[in-house]
Amino acid sequence: MAVFVSVFLVITTTLLVARIVYVISQSSKPNRNTSQKHLSTLVVLGSGGHTAEMINLLSVMQKDWYAPRYYIAAATDNMSLQKARVFEDILDDKGADGTQFMQIYRSREVGQSYITSVGTTLLALGHALWLMVKIRPHVILCNGPGTCIPICAIAFIFKCMETSGFGDQMVIYILCGEYCKSQKTIIEWLASLQTTHG
Amino acid sequence: MDNVNNDFESKRIVFVTVGTTSFDSLVKTVDSDQVKEALLEKGYTHLVIQMGRGSYIPKKSSGGEDGSLVVDYFTFSSSIADYLRSASLVISHAGSGSIFETLRLAKPLIVVVNEDLMDNHQSELAEELAERKHLFCGRPQTLCEVIKSSLNVDIIVPYEPGDANPVAKLINKHLGFPAD
Secondary structure, eight states: OHHHHHHHHHHHHHHHHHHHHHHHHTTTSOOOOOSOSOOOEEEEOOTTHHHHHHHHHHTTSOTTTSOSEEEEEETTOOSHHHHHHHHHHHSOSTTTTTOEEEEEOOSOOTTOOHHHHHHHHHHHHHHHHHHHHHHOOSEEEEOOOTTHHHHHHHHHHHHHHOBTTBBTTOEEEEOOOTTGGGSOHHHHHHHHHSOOOO | OOSOSSHHHHOOEEEEEOTTSOOHHHHHHHTSHHHHHHHHHTTOOEEEEEOTTOSOOOOOEEOOTTOOOEEEEESOOSOOHHHHHHEEEEEEESOHHHHHHHHHTTOOEEEEOOTTSSSOHHHHHHHHHHHTTSSEEEOGGGHHHIIIIIOOGGGOOOOOOOOSHHHHHHHHHHHTOOOO
């Protein structure tokens, strides 16, 4: 019985590792987007500079290709969604249908103790899972605020699972912006998986 | 130099901002006699403090005949762009939004790092930009020193904002959209 369980575990782990390695290795290959005219896009906003830089990028991107757009910011961030709304208001109406603004629970507030952070992080992950299942974006844009960690984690898991309709087409862009150097290690790790540098 | 013909021209405003944070140690330091003296000596006339969520309240002052600094403060503003534009010197907390907004306006900037924050990726950013000579960097305790001895606007290298177009093109190409 024990032998059976151990063999099962070894096989499952090996398959999982192989799958993860495959997903990572395929990550920089260009997608053939022949069928779709537009791709639903999730934009992750972080405090201050992150949002400013993301809006700066969005302002030079083709709005009809990246639509509908879903903006996500942390629940305690009052400015970012406001800035996104102002940005969307300035755009023409084309592609504005279906634009949505959402908030996600923060994994950890500045100054929060690490013990309670475990609980809030799990909450954030659960919320991210819920939002991702609801939206199922084709493209995820983020530039490294803490808000994007649960979202990218869930997205990456979806990609590894590749259940049809669940993330098999998803592309995650973690952009190294002007202050890339100061990002945390886990972001750097994620960034090394799928990064497009400017 | 008293009695100015052109009031606007002789005004040299120092604008202090803490963004949406609480940064009492910076506001206290800026409101101290030593720092105000140091700013006066450098030729500044007005001090405007955006104090955010802090609890320390600075002392307002209308300046006056003794030539002291005119001091005013407020908590928040929906946009500090106008304050930044009219400033001759900006002293800011290390938030990247405030930093880049100031740099884009090409204003001399002293960034003060808040050591009470647990994770300090903010200080890394400030130090990196200071190394590239885009701004001056310090802590509340060293602010007076920075103003007195290091504040030399001639060594500042203007900041060139990054162009997002190459990034957009790369993403488009990667996703299979037609290259522009």
